[in-house]
Amino acid sequence: MILHYKCPNCGSDMNFDADSGSLSCQSCGRHDNIENIPEDLRTATFSEDEAKEYECKNCGAAVITAQETTATHCSFCGAGVVLVDRLSGHLAPAKVIPFTISKEEAIRAFKKWCRKGLLTPKGFMTADRIKSMTGIYVPFWLYDLNSKANVTATCARVRTYSRGDYIYTETKYYDAFRDIDLNYVKVPVDASEKMNDELMDKLEPYPYDQLKEFKTPYLAGYLAEKYNFTDEQLLPRAKDKINEYIESYISSTFAGYHSVSYKRKQINTRNMKSAYVLLPVWMVCYDYNRAEHIFAMNGQTGKVVGKPPLSSSKIALWFGGIAAGTLFALKCASWAMGGGFW
Structure with a gap:
């Protein structure tokens, strides 16, 4: 219906x-x-x-x-x-974050973003080749995850001191154990097989305080998709997204040691709760040099992601400038130390 x-x-x-x-x-x-x-x-x-x-x-x-x-x-x-x-x-869907950036505002924001491309071709920077600007509500799963980590390690502290004519190095070893309980809320994973996962990840973060109870009028005038993958199917991706933060936190608990050798590191991550939500995305199709370039814009924050074309001449000038500057600095250093400038 x-x-x-x-x-x-x-x-x-x-x-x-x-x-x-x-x-x-x-x-x-x-x-x-x-x-x-x-x-x-x-x-x-x-x-x-x-x-x-x-x-x-x-x-x-x-x-x-x-x-x-x-x-x-x-x-x-x-x-x-x-x-x-x-x-x-x-x-x-349980929740939705409505668009707060209109199509006209999105076009202006995209053109402004294009003009900031220092290494993009001049023709691209004019931003006058927007082929389409489409507002889409993209399906996401938001996960609340709990991670428990049990870590056993051997840590070392090194102290160097001198007595008389002798320099001594003292190394002390410690057995360390960590029992860590971490919670991560609203970890987003896009559930559409049509959307580029890398683009969707780079659009984060969304202002989750703007989540509203889902009502169909929010979708009127926009495109929207339902999910292609269940929360259970995408759970491994959600776990992968927080692994780096877990490892960083574990490492931070061993601050003060000169070296850490892990003997055992067991991490168990569970899905405590997941919610199906729709998040606003402006998809931009830009026609340049007989090729289509796809960009995405966060429909709440205006953040733009994508890979613009690069100008080979600008890149050459940029690296040439760095090389010339480096050479000049070395010549100045040589002259200051008594050597000839040339």
């Missing part, structure tokens, strides 16, 4: 407005607080159905989508529609 929102004043389509955080009509300017929308239109639930074709209630056209799509636009009338039957039961 398709759900889309009509303006009570003029009958035009209403979409979620990132600036005001409300459901907005662009025709007459009406704004509706999402909390005041009738409950059956905010959190409608239906039986799960994997059908790929829906009928647009606005114009009657067939809306054909991929099975993962939960919100889209009608290709004929442009109405923003939400496929609520794909957001029910175990497919219903």
Whole structure:
């Protein structure tokens, strides 16, 4: 079943407005607080159905989508529609962080980011080749993880001192044991197979204090996807994301020793709680030099990630400048020490 929102004043389509955080009509300017929308239109639930074709209630056209799509636009009338039957039961997100950056703001922020590229080609820096700017709610799992670490190590402290004409080195060895209990909350892992995991990881962090109870009007006017992987399937990735922090914390507990030799290190990480959430992402397709470059922007913070093209001439000038500067510094040092400048 398709759900889309009509303006009570003029009958035009209403979409979620990132600036005001409300459901907005662009025709007459009406704004509706999402909390005041009738409950059956905010959190409608239906039986799960994997059908790929829906009928647009606005114009009657067939809306054909991929099975993962939960919100889209009608290709004929442009109405923003939400496929609520794909957001029910175990497919219903628990929370959502709404967009706070509008499309216009996202375009301006991306152009500003492009101009900061010191090693990018001049043509790229003008940022006038944006092919598409698409707002997508990407499915994530947020994990609350508990890690218990039991560590046994031999540590050494070295002291050097002198007596008379002799210098002594004293080494003392200690057996050390650590019993560590760590908690990590809201560890994010994207659950869409279409999204590049590296890009999604680099968009972090999100302001999780902005998480809101999921309501379908937040999706109106944007694209959205349901998860392709369960929380159990993605748990190994969540554990991998915190491993570096666990190792760093363990190492910090042995500060003050000159050397540490681990005899036993056992780490057990458990999933205490996981929640299915939707997070806002602007996907940018940029056409440059007959190639498409994909970038992503955090829909809350404006952080942009991606790999822009590099200018070989600028790189050559940059390294040439470093080499020339280094050579000049060495010549100056030689001259200061009594040698010839040349």
